[in-house]
Amino acid sequence: MNALLVDDSRLARTELRHLLQAFPEVTVVGEARHAEEAREKLRELQPDLLFLDIHMPGETGFELLASLDVAPRVIFTTAYDEYALRAFEVNALDYLLKPIQENRLAAALAKARLKQTTAAAVAAETGVAGPPPPEEPAPTLLTEHDQVFVKDGERCWFVRLSDIRLFEINGSYTQIYFEQNRPLIPRTLQHLEQRLDPRVFFRANRQQIINLKWVEGIEPWFSNSLKIRLRGGPEVEVSRQQSVRFREMLSL
Incomplete structure (x- = not known):
């Protein structure tokens, strides 16, 4: 290049x-x-x-x-x-x-x-040299090392993704958990899931995406599902379908 x-x-x-x-x-x-x-x-x-x-x-x-x-x-x-x-x-x-x-x-x-x-x-x-015809650009994948700008009302942060332990739906917004902060951003989980590295950020259920590097404990839960405890809280219940995917993804 x-x-x-x-x-x-x-x-x-x-x-x-x-x-x-x-x-x-x-x-x-x-x-x-x-x-x-x-x-x-x-x-x-x-x-x-x-x-x-x-x-x-x-x-x-x-x-x-x-x-x-x-x-x-x-x-x-x-x-x-x-x-x-x-x-x-x-x-x-x-x-x-x-x-x-x-x-x-x-x-x-x-x-x-x-x-x-x-x-x-x-x-x-x-068979066409040079750039392809213009199209809607694909979202840029963000790694855990990236920093993102977060604004909630009059407060702003520039936070590294590795420090965010949880994304959670809150009404029509998504709430971000990092340190003691809980700002809300006007983004859907679907949008965030497309932008985040799936090796680090896991869609636990319809309401939450967790940072796997913040997992402190895992225990069996109802109907063959799982409950995950994050460092600094909270506990997250993984849906049955995503529990199967979680086991497959992280098993040897």
Whole structure:
């Protein structure tokens, strides 16, 4: 994958270039200091991947993307956490907070590789080179290492998914359990299930999705179902159908 780095900070570009040396599948083909220079580099180099800062002199990273007819896959790199929700609304692959951690960079590049492999498979099957015809983008799968922006009324959080132990339906909203917080978000469990890594997040029943890494205890329950106790609470009853799936998924 050819990558273009766009950041007004030379130090940030140098640090990111250094981190990318650990990923031989990525070749940094250019750098840009602001949106105008980035547009020129994008036309000239046509990279597969764009590492994009948000706050830059002149136009922001979002304004740069809005001005493009066709954009490569985007990974935002920024020191600000309040734009995470907007970043995913423009179908960014990932949102990395500075200073960038190598494990977060690795997770973002894994998503980029998956997208590239899928596009290549479609091209091979259809015999059409280049990107497939425009279609509704598939939701980006979030790993436990990702951080998400959560807003409930006047309160906001930027929380790592690994810290969330439970998603639970509450009326027409979904309630999130992390630390002592219980914010509500306007998302359905069906939507969340499509976005969350199924190796970590398990749909226990129609009302709840649990983080398997927070399971503290399991006991048999009625009609061959299971009851799961999460660290920090609460207890979750797994439906009979999902109990069968749970046993199959986690058994040797």
